[in-house]
Amino acid sequence: MRELTWIVDPAAGTAVVEGIAGDELAALVGDLLPPAREVNCARPLSSLPLSSGSDIAGPTLRVARLYHGSVVDGPGRRSVLQLQGCPIRCRGCYVPETHDPAGGVSLSVEEVVRGFLDPVGEPRDGMTVTGGEAFSQPAGLAALIRQLKAHGLHVVVYSGYTLEVLARRPEPEVRETLHLIDLLVDGPFVSALAVGAGEWRGSRNQRLIPHPARILVEREGWIE
Numbered sequence: 001m002r003e004l005t006w007i008v009d010p011a012a013g014t015a016v017v018e019g020i021a022g023d024e025l026a027a028l029v030g031d032l033l034p035p036a037r038e039v040n041c042a043r044p045l046s047s048l049p050l051s052s053g054s055d056i057a058g059p060t061l062r063v064a065r066l067y068h069g070s071v072v073d074g075p076g077r078r079s080v081l082q083l084q085g086c087p088i089r090c091r092g093c094y095v096p097e098t099h100d101p102a103g104g105v106s107l108s109v110e111e112v113v114r115g116f117l118d119p120v121g122e123p124r125d126g127m128t129v130t131g132g133e134a135f136s137q138p139a140g141l142a143a144l145i146r147q148l149k150a151h152g153l154h155v156v157v158y159s160g161y162t163l164e165v166l167a168r169r170p171e172p173e174v175r176e177t178l179h180l181i182d183l184l185v186d187g188p189f190v191s192a193l194a195v196g197a198g199e200w201r202g203s204r205n206q207r208l209i210p211h212p213a214r215i216l217v218e219r220e221g222w223i224e
């Protein structure tokens with residue numbers, strides 16, 4: 001029997017249904033609900049306008065989108081930063097507009113944190129950083145995660161690289177990020193494995209890895 005997941009967000013008055021196409025859903029409950037629109041992790045219905053302000057001191061990030069109220073980018077209701085630039089180029093990637101590293105807008109980490117913490121995004125259960133490829137900007141990413149964790153926030157990061165590949169990266173900021181985050185969603189998007197990917201993932205090969213550095217401490221002798 002096919003499994004459907006319904007996520008009801010009382011704050012926004014929306015229902016997200018996983019595991020069914022829009023036309024099937026319309027046939028099932030079209031007389032009860034308004035027409036469905038397709039969403040997915042990293043593909044929101046709308047996002048906030050972005051423009052770089054004067055606060056450009058310190059580390060920066062190249063940003064594609066910032067949006068709030070997502071229930072498909074990690075556990076609960078989340079504010080999401082989508083970073084710009086991805087060298088992985090998975091076949092069938094559904095956010096190709098994020099690939100160009102020169103696209104998007106350059107924002108200071110301070111500006112991103114202010115956007116994340118905007119009260120318009122409340123209530124929220126945590127923050128998610130996705131891409132593009134988040135680890136293509138390791139210094140800015142680590143600076144951002146440091147600040148989010150200092151605010152006591154639950155942080156999810158998506159990467160098209162596997163944890164094993166990230167563990168071999170030489171940049172200390174990559175290691176720091178893996179130590180700080182609460183959940184890593186890893187691996188490239190594989191379109192042949194998209195059906196039945198389950199919550200928060202684009203394809204079945206992608207893994208949900210809580211506290212990824214703990215695995216590396218146990219498996220590879222990483223020093224905490």
Ligand code: SF4
Pocket residue numbers: 086087088089090093094095096098131132133159160161188189
């Ligand atoms: S890693 Fe993500 S953004 Fe990059 S090509 Fe793959 S699916 Fe697209």
